[in-house]
Amino acid sequence: MPGQPGRPVGAAFDALYRDLRPRLLGKAALVCGGMPALAHDAVQEAFYQCWRRMNDPDAEPVRAWDAWLTTTVVREAIGLSRRHSGSIPLDDVDRPARAPEPAALMDVKEGYLKVCRAIARLPLRQREAVALRHLAGLPTAEIARTMGIETSTVRALLSQARRTLAPLSQELRRMGLLDGERGGEQ
Amino acid sequence: MTHRQNLRLAGLPAEPTTPDELWRAYKATDERLLRDQLIHYYMPLVRYVADRVSVGAPVHAEQADLVSAGMWGLFDAVRRFTPDQGVRFETYAVIHIRGAMIDELRRLRRWSPAGDASLEELLDSGAEEHDLPGAAAEDSGAAAEDRELLRLLAHAVHALPEREKTVVTLFFYEGLTRVEIADVLGLTAQAVDRLHAEALTRLRAALAAPGEDPFDAGGDLVRDMLHETEQALSRTVTRTDTDDALAALWRRIASDGQV
Numbered sequence: 001m002p003g004q005p006g007r008p009v010g011a012a013f014d015a016l017y018r019d020l021r022p023r024l025l026g027k028a029a030l031v032c033g034g035m036p037a038l039a040h041d042a043v044q045e046a047f048y049q050c051w052r053r054m055n056d057p058d059a060e061p062v063r064a065w066d067a068w069l070t071t072t073v074v075r076e077a078i079g080l081s082r083r084h085s086g087s088i089p090l091d092d093v094d095r096p097a098r099a100p101e102p103a104a105l106m107d108v109k110e111g112y113l114k115v116c117r118a119i120a121r122l123p124l125r126q127r128e129a130v131a132l133r134h135l136a137g138l139p140t141a142e143i144a145r146t147m148g149i150e151t152s153t154v155r156a157l158l159s160q161a162r163r164t165l166a167p168l169s170q171e172l173r174r175m176g177l178l179d180g181e182r183g184g185e186q
Numbered sequence: 187m188t189h190r191q192n193l194r195l196a197g198l199p200a201e202p203t204t205p206d207e208l209w210r211a212y213k214a215t216d217e218r219l220l221r222d223q224l225i226h227y228y229m230p231l232v233r234y235v236a237d238r239v240s241v242g243a244p245v246h247a248e249q250a251d252l253v254s255a256g257m258w259g260l261f262d263a264v265r266r267f268t269p270d271q272g273v274r275f276e277t278y279a280v281i282h283i284r285g286a287m288i289d290e291l292r293r294l295r296r297w298s299p300a301g302d303a304s305l306e307e308l309l310d311s312g313a314e315e316h317d318l319p320g321a322a323a324e325d326s327g328a329a330a331e332d333r334e335l336l337r338l339l340a341h342a343v344h345a346l347p348e349r350e351k352t353v354v355t356l357f358f359y360e361g362l363t364r365v366e367i368a369d370v371l372g373l374t375a376q377a378v379d380r381l382h383a384e385a386l387t388r389l390r391a392a393l394a395a396p397g398e399d400p401f402d403a404g405g406d407l408v409r410d411m412l413h414e415t416e417q418a419l420s421r422t423v424t425r426t427d428t429d430d431a432l433a434a435l436w437r438r439i440a441s442d443g444q445v
Contacts, residue, residue, distance in 0.1 A: 026420025115415040134412045169411040
């Protein structure tokens, strides 16, 4: 049934889905601290909202659907993480019960899994600020609006998270995981 | 010092004296009782200015505090005023009285021309916390964010131009008054005010400006790391996964009657 023949918007939607899903899943999985199941839910929810929005004659037009989806996925992933907060200890990343697609993470290099764990261990507000900045690409003012806090607090959260994450990025660089593996989507 | 009864008891002639006569007598003799009589005569000016200053004051100040500060201004004005130079004493005095009251307001509020209480509170709290926080990566919550903000602020203060940095440090960390700072730096109080205002503007911008943190050398590396990780995770998505997930999505859309 995918494809919805005779419905141009359905075909366009399919194309958008196939095109963006892997990248969005990667973002969502990272926001969720490496939990593919949560990431999958976040992406499905974002596309579901996307479909509704596309078919809502009253909604404001969206100029760039990929940017809209990116922001929505990151927000959904944050929301899911929040609902699961306290139940994401770091070793859950590898536990089949909480990560129903362990095979999905098998090919992921240990260095990247470390990043997932580090993200999972960040306090939620820091994680949210980092995700909105680096994964959704929002400017500080927009992050402040989204989180309902002062821009100075956003900067404090980002700076705090960065001090936790910076040593890890040095480690990844030493492992050769930061340069040279670019552009390998799919 | 300003009660008529006291002046009379002190033996001053009770007969009405015109201000002009009083001024001439006072400036000729520098007599303290004449000075007090002049102060008493012009006292209504203090209340007049206090009413106006308190209306626009950015902080709540007791009328009595303003009046007592204003009295010093009046006292100063009476001592310094030179009659017959084409300036009415009232005009001259109001400037002094007002200045004294504004100094008092600044003292009450620790100097806030821009009305930015939060930044100044932060600077104050930073001044109290002698060793600014070191790495506290593990702890979360509001206290940690405050400390982080203080750390950012300390960096921002450090990055100020030399003279602005000195003014901010002397004022917030050493508790000097603007006049004392002016003395130390060999500047006028107005120049100190200006440096102070410029420093606050810069600090506010440093804390609030969107964009990258200027003290943040490792920022790009962190962003790169997140992007690489994101891509590594997305590479694990296979085509079959996507087909199945898309089918599931259409089923959900159909079941909700959204098609």
